[in-house]
Amino acid sequence: MTHPSAPALRPDRTVAELKELRTLTGTPDGAQRVAFTPTWAAARQWFRDKLAALPVEVHQDAGGNLWATLRGVSDRELLIGGHLDSVPNGGWLDGCLNVVAGLEVLRRLAAAGSPPPVTIRLVDWADEEGARFGRSLFGSSAASGALVPADVRDLTDRDGVRLADAVRNYGIDVERATDARAELAKAAAYLELHIEQGPVLEGLGLPMGVVLGTFGVERHAVTFTGQAAHSGSTPMAVRKDALAGVSKLHLAIRDIAARHGGVCTVGRVTTEPGIVTAVVGQAKMTLDQRHLDPAALAAMYADARSAGERFAAEEKIEVAWDKLWQIQPFPFHPTLIDLADAAVREVCGTSHRLPSGPLHDAAEVCRAGVPTVMLFVQSLRGISHNKIEDTREDHLQLSVRALDRLADKAIAWVAAGG
Amino acid sequence: MTHPSAPALRPDRTVAELKELRTLTGTPDGAQRVAFTPTWAAARQWFRDKLAALPVEVHQDAGGNLWATLRGVSDRELLIGGHLDSVPNGGWLDGCLNVVAGLEVLRRLAAAGSPPPVTIRLVDWADEEGARFGRSLFGSSAASGALVPADVRDLTDRDGVRLADAVRNYGIDVERATDARAELAKAAAYLELHIEQGPVLEGLGLPMGVVLGTFGVERHAVTFTGQAAHSGSTPMAVRKDALAGVSKLHLAIRDIAARHGGVCTVGRVTTEPGIVTAVVGQAKMTLDQRHLDPAALAAMYADARSAGERFAAEEKIEVAWDKLWQIQPFPFHPTLIDLADAAVREVCGTSHRLPSGPLHDAAEVCRAGVPTVMLFVQSLRGISHNKIEDTREDHLQLSVRALDRLADKAIAWVAAGG
Numbered sequence: 154m155t156h157p158s159a160p161a162l163r164p165d166r167t168v169a170e171l172k173e174l175r176t177l178t179g180t181p182d183g184a185q186r187v188a189f190t191p192t193w194a195a196a197r198q199w200f201r202d203k204l205a206a207l208p209v210e211v212h213q214d215a216g217g218n219l220w221a222t223l224r225g226v227s228d229r230e231l232l233i234g235g236h237l238d239s240v241p242n243g244g245w246l247d248g249c250l251n252v253v254a255g256l257e258v259l260r261r262l263a264a265a266g267s268p269p270p271v272t273i274r275l276v277d278w279a280d281e282e283g284a285r286f287g288r289s290l291f292g293s294s295a296a297s298g299a300l301v302p303a304d305v306r307d308l309t310d311r312d313g314v315r316l317a318d319a320v321r322n323y324g325i326d327v328e329r330a331t332d333a334r335a336e337l338a339k340a341a342a343y344l345e346l347h348i349e350q351g352p353v354l355e356g357l358g359l360p361m362g363v364v365l366g367t368f369g370v371e372r373h374a375v376t377f378t379g380q381a382a383h384s385g386s387t388p389m390a391v392r393k394d395a396l397a398g399v400s401k402l403h404l405a406i407r408d409i410a411a412r413h414g415g416v417c418t419v420g421r422v423t424t425e426p427g428i429v430t431a432v433v434g435q436a437k438m439t440l441d442q443r444h445l446d447p448a449a450l451a452a453m454y455a456d457a458r459s460a461g462e463r464f465a466a467e468e469k470i471e472v473a474w475d476k477l478w479q480i481q482p483f484p485f486h487p488t489l490i491d492l493a494d495a496a497v498r499e500v501c502g503t504s505h506r507l508p509s510g511p512l513h514d515a516a517e518v519c520r521a522g523v524p525t526v527m528l529f530v531q532s533l534r535g536i537s538h539n540k541i542e543d544t545r546e547d548h549l550q551l552s553v554r555a556l557d558r559l560a561d562k563a564i565a566w567v568a569a570g571g
Numbered sequence: 572m573t574h575p576s577a578p579a580l581r582p583d584r585t586v587a588e589l590k591e592l593r594t595l596t597g598t599p600d601g602a603q604r605v606a607f608t609p610t611w612a613a614a615r616q617w618f619r620d621k622l623a624a625l626p627v628e629v630h631q632d633a634g635g636n637l638w639a640t641l642r643g644v645s646d647r648e649l650l651i652g653g654h655l656d657s658v659p660n661g662g663w664l665d666g667c668l669n670v671v672a673g674l675e676v677l678r679r680l681a682a683a684g685s686p687p688p689v690t691i692r693l694v695d696w697a698d699e700e701g702a703r704f705g706r707s708l709f710g711s712s713a714a715s716g717a718l719v720p721a722d723v724r725d726l727t728d729r730d731g732v733r734l735a736d737a738v739r740n741y742g743i744d745v746e747r748a749t750d751a752r753a754e755l756a757k758a759a760a761y762l763e764l765h766i767e768q769g770p771v772l773e774g775l776g777l778p779m780g781v782v783l784g785t786f787g788v789e790r791h792a793v794t795f796t797g798q799a800a801h802s803g804s805t806p807m808a809v810r811k812d813a814l815a816g817v818s819k820l821h822l823a824i825r826d827i828a829a830r831h832g833g834v835c836t837v838g839r840v841t842t843e844p845g846i847v848t849a850v851v852g853q854a855k856m857t858l859d860q861r862h863l864d865p866a867a868l869a870a871m872y873a874d875a876r877s878a879g880e881r882f883a884a885e886e887k888i889e890v891a892w893d894k895l896w897q898i899q900p901f902p903f904h905p906t907l908i909d910l911a912d913a914a915v916r917e918v919c920g921t922s923h924r925l926p927s928g929p930l931h932d933a934a935e936v937c938r939a940g941v942p943t944v945m946l947f948v949q950s951l952r953g954i955s956h957n958k959i960e961d962t963r964e965d966h967l968q969l970s971v972r973a974l975d976r977l978a979d980k981a982i983a984w985v986a987a988g989g
Contacts, residue, residue: 349804350801350804351801351803351805352804352806353804353806356809382769382770382953383768383928383929383955384834384836384859384928385786385788385861385927385930386769386770386771386927386928386953387834388770388771389825389829389834391770394825396837396840397822397825399818399840400818401822403814403818407807410807411807416802416803416805416806416807418802418847418848418849420802420844420847420849420851421845421847421851422814422817422840422841422851422854423840423841424838424839424840427838427839428838429836429838429839429859429895430838431836431838432836433838433839439846439847441802441847441848443803509803510801510802511801511804512803535800535804538801
């Protein structure tokens with residue numbers, strides 16, 4: 154609790170500043186703060202202008218992340234992070250709520266009159282979305298050391314521009330990006346506030362929740378191969394219908410998800426020859442499987458593989474799996490989860506613990522070994538990455554208060570050696 | 572049985588002439604006799620040159636069909652038909668086997684020394700395949716009267732050429748195409764030999780079969796609409812997965828086909844937004860259903876509709892049906908089926924009766940009320956519309972003999988007032 158005479162937190166200012174940013178960097182189609190573009194740079198300049206009024210040191214690291222540091226009594230650090238970048242035609246809150254709310258917390262702490270017990274750092278991660286080059290978590294994975302320059306330097310955008318060339322215009326040498334690891338050397342805790350981007354809190358009628366960690370992901374392309382044949386002249390009994398593998402596996406992964414308590418999604422199906430008068434000779438599907446528990450994630454994947462084999466045998470077709478992407482689950486820190494839960498209860502009266510299906514920069518910070526937790530605020534209709542993404546303004550204000558409470562609790566925990 | 576001194580049928584000549592035509596009108600990619608193109612015209616000229624040696628009258632009708640008429644004692648007519656046109660990169664037999672085998676039968680009849688009891692006419696239908704403008708059975712539907720000029724005149728090929736303009740170069744006024752109905756005024760029976768284009772006869776180890784009729788077709792596009800959602804943040808229980816409608820309906824139509832003894836095919840599936848990280852918001856599928864019996868076809872369609880409604884309700888999604896195409900079944904003439912069966916048994920020792928899944932010009936002649944039957948000869952691997960389409964040469968020769976036997980039987984039947 155802040156002293157009655159201390160400067161007050163102004164959650165209404167956060168909402169006003171989010172609208173200011175929306176006006177500055179949005180169009181009628183939504184937010185346009187795609188990383189490594191002039192609009193993103195304008196958002197960052199707007200952020201730097203806000204920071205200029207505070208007694209903080211500001212610099213951009215080797216991975217393109219922008220840091221504002223408020224020196225404390227101890228050089229052990231509490232980090233608060235978010236990302237100003239958005240997808241094209243994105244929402245007004247995804248990523249920047251975290252940054253702008255963190256700015257308000259920083260203001261409150263900076264105005265307290267005396268240095269905080271530990272050093273406070275607000276970070277705007279570079280290119281969380283990966284919207285232009287397809288590589289998300291660019292800046293935070295540079296800081297965690299997980300980024301491999303050779304894997305990303307030659308990625309190109311739709312105009313053929315290389316990632317290495319695009320980031321150079323924003324002061325980043327991709328070959329040296331992981332020098333950003335130095336930024337996490339003294340980090341003792343990391344906090345991130347984010348819109349949920351899902352329907353769970355709205356479904357429960359709760360403004361906020363505490364995130365248990367980020368799901369691990371197994372992402373594969375599955376190809377079934379049968380035999381194309383004339384739809385009129387080929388009796389059912391002799392067909393080798395590749396689509397049957399997809400239909401059966403799609404229905405099976407829903408049971409697999411339910412059995413293990415994770416989520417499994419078939420997002421795309423394609424058919425060859427793909428004409429109305431031919432039995433499908435080859436059918437492809439994507440499979441995205443997510444779980445917070447590594448063993449359960451592995452079991453979901455194994456169950457899907459064996460189901461695919463079984464269906465291929467039943468249908469006399471063949472099946473092949475190609476890995477598209479994979480990441481381990483990142484469970485957050487138990488003590489920080491408890492502190493976050495207490496902060497949400499103080500502000501909202503009740504809390505709820507839930508995993509995060511989407512990835513966040515918090516996963517990379519967690520990977521680097523920094524105790525991490527996230528707060529979720531309710532998303533209306535569970536929709537994000539779209540101009541209609543929205544959250545009630547009273548909920549936004551509650552989320553600023555909850556982040557502020559959590560910051561105080563985390564400062565005390567870090568100061569006590571946590 | 573022909574008299575020992577009568578001129579002999581030469582089925583080996585038919586095979587040799589089919590190879591001649593392949594050399595003249597094919598490329599390494601297959602047959603290129605697409606209707607209303609110079610290569611098709613070259614095939615027709617080759618055919619006219621063959622006919623020139625016979626005592627037949629040759630003319631092209633208002634629908635673009637080419638007729639060769641051998642006058643008989645009676646002006647009641649036995650028709651034998653086929654089509655020289657092919658799909659692009661097509662096979663060497665589809666359509667032209669019928670014409671070239673019919674030519675051999677005509678030669679045998681013309682050389683008999685006296686006019687046949689009834690008039691014999693060999694017809695090369697125009698544009699059976701519809702490969703260029705998407706309208707199959709052009710010439711035969713002009714002759715049946717089913718062609719509607721307003722529906723086809725503005726069809727365009729991939730270069731934007733209108734059908735009406737393309738056919739004018741080949742002497743056809745599309746507005747008067749159905750004047751070709753006059754050609755069928757005295758038709759008493761129609762015979763067509765064709766490769767099976769399916770795997771049934773090969774599977775049974777039989778060279779030939781008798782066709783019971785052409786399947787009726789119900790062809791629809793089915794659209795399921797749910798709600799796109801993030802694959803990570805949306806719990807399974809709250810999803811509205813449009814793809815579930817497709818997967819369930821695809822598996823259900825296989826049972827529906829088996830229950831009614833028809834064929835049902837899902838040939839194409841598309842997904843929106845169609846990305847690996849999103850639950851499918853809208854899924855579309857094509858459904859092609861075929862049966863020889865109109866009531867069974869209607870029941871298969873009704874069953875699919877009600878299954879679609881049930882699955883939409885189960886999945887809390889919506890379903891919409893759009894008719895793509897529809898044609899009634901055309902059962903062939905029972906007496907001609909019996910005659911065809913006898914002819915096949917005489918030549919091959921054994922016969923088999925089967926429906927035709929693909930459509931043929933015979934369906935249009937049948938629609939016009941002319942007693943009709945078809946013979947099928949085995950297709951290797953059941954493949955057609957492809958350069959690897961093939962039939963054993965001994966089977967091709969058997970098929971010429973069977974058509975010849977059937978012609979004699981049908982002449983006797985027509986002469987007797989059938």
